[in-house]
Amino acid sequence: MTVETAATEETGGSDRESRLAALGVLAEQVRELMDAVVLTDVAEDEIARVTEEVAVLTERLRAARRDTPLQPEIAPDGSFRHLGNAVAGDCNPYALPLKAEVTPDGVRAEPTFRPMHEGPPNSVHGGVTAMILDHLFGTAAAAAGRLGMTASLTVRYRRPTPYGRPLVADAAVTRTEGRKTWVDGRIATPDGTVLVEATGLFITPTAWLPASEEVADRV
Numbered sequence: 001m002t003v004e005t006a007a008t009e010e011t012g013g014s015d016r017e018s019r020l021a022a023l024g025v026l027a028e029q030v031r032e033l034m035d036a037v038v039l040t041d042v043a044e045d046e047i048a049r050v051t052e053e054v055a056v057l058t059e060r061l062r063a064a065r066r067d068t069p070l071q072p073e074i075a076p077d078g079s080f081r082h083l084g085n086a087v088a089g090d091c092n093p094y095a096l097p098l099k100a101e102v103t104p105d106g107v108r109a110e111p112t113f114r115p116m117h118e119g120p121p122n123s124v125h126g127g128v129t130a131m132i133l134d135h136l137f138g139t140a141a142a143a144a145g146r147l148g149m150t151a152s153l154t155v156r157y158r159r160p161t162p163y164g165r166p167l168v169a170d171a172a173v174t175r176t177e178g179r180k181t182w183v184d185g186r187i188a189t190p191d192g193t194v195l196v197e198a199t200g201l202f203i204t205p206t207a208w209l210p211a212s213e214e215v216a217d218r219v
């Protein structure tokens with residue numbers, strides 16, 4: 001696997017960056033739209049009118065399209081980014097997007113879930129929290145120079161996870177063996193009450209071994 005480097009200033013990189021920033025703003029607006037859909041209580045005829053308008057906007061965006069979402073790349077500032085990713089991608093409305101920071105122990109994030117992530121009444125779907133931990137764990141492995149695919153993820157749900165308020169998530173590599181990397185982590189409230197905890201096994205595909213070293217310092 002190779003990770004492309006985003007275009008430089010000389011090759012029109014700033015135009016591309018400006019477009020990507022605009023796409024990020026659009027994606028965030030669509031997240032607002034998704035929450036508005038799950039919470040709306042407007043009348044049926046208004047729902048029908050809004051649906052028509054959204055259909056028109058969908059066709060406008062389809063006027064020019066790529067074959068895939070934006071792929072992993074090295075940003076102009078040298079950091080790794082995957083703007084089309086379903087968890088961390090700024091340009092993917094499905095993404096939270098998760099912002100992970102590397103710490104001396106592993107990685108850390110402050111996710112805030114949204115009403116659209118509803119699972120059990122008034123709390124976040126367990127598949128969504130598992131997905132966030134999966135990605136955070138992959139980031140911890142990558143930051144340790146061990147970029148991998150999830151081979152298994154064991155999740156323990158301790159308390160219902162609320163949406164609408166900032167939580168704390170962290171992850172750290174606990175063991176390595178050849179191409180295998182084990183990661184532990186959790187999502188908790190800011191005062192330390194554990195909501196979800198998990199253990200993951202990540203395996204570095206042989207083809208990813210060179211990219212693994214390249215990406216480590218850029219996470």
Ligand SMILES: CCCCC/C=C\C/C=C\C/C=C\C/C=C\CCCC(=O)SCCNC(=O)CCNC(=O)[C@H](O)C(C)(C)COP(=O)(O)OP(=O)(O)OC[C@H]1O[C@@H](n2cnc3c(N)ncnc32)[C@H](O)[C@@H]1OP(=O)(O)O
Binds near residue numbers: 137150151178
């Ligand atoms: C995803 C983003 C990629 C972008 C990368 C670019 C830059 C990244 C920078 C930062 C990244 C930040 C975060 C994102 C990273 C990841 C987070 C999201 C991760 C995902 O969302 S990812 C999707 C779900 N994931 C899959 O879609 C995997 C499908 N699967 C496979 O692709 C293969 O299955 C694979 C590669 C797992 C193994 O394939 P392989 O051929 O390399 O392995 P092989 O068979 O040789 O086995 C070698 C040894 O592992 C043992 N072993 C194998 N599988 C095992 C299992 N499941 N459980 C327990 N042990 C297992 C064997 O028993 C043997 O053990 P032993 O050596 O002891 O005998």
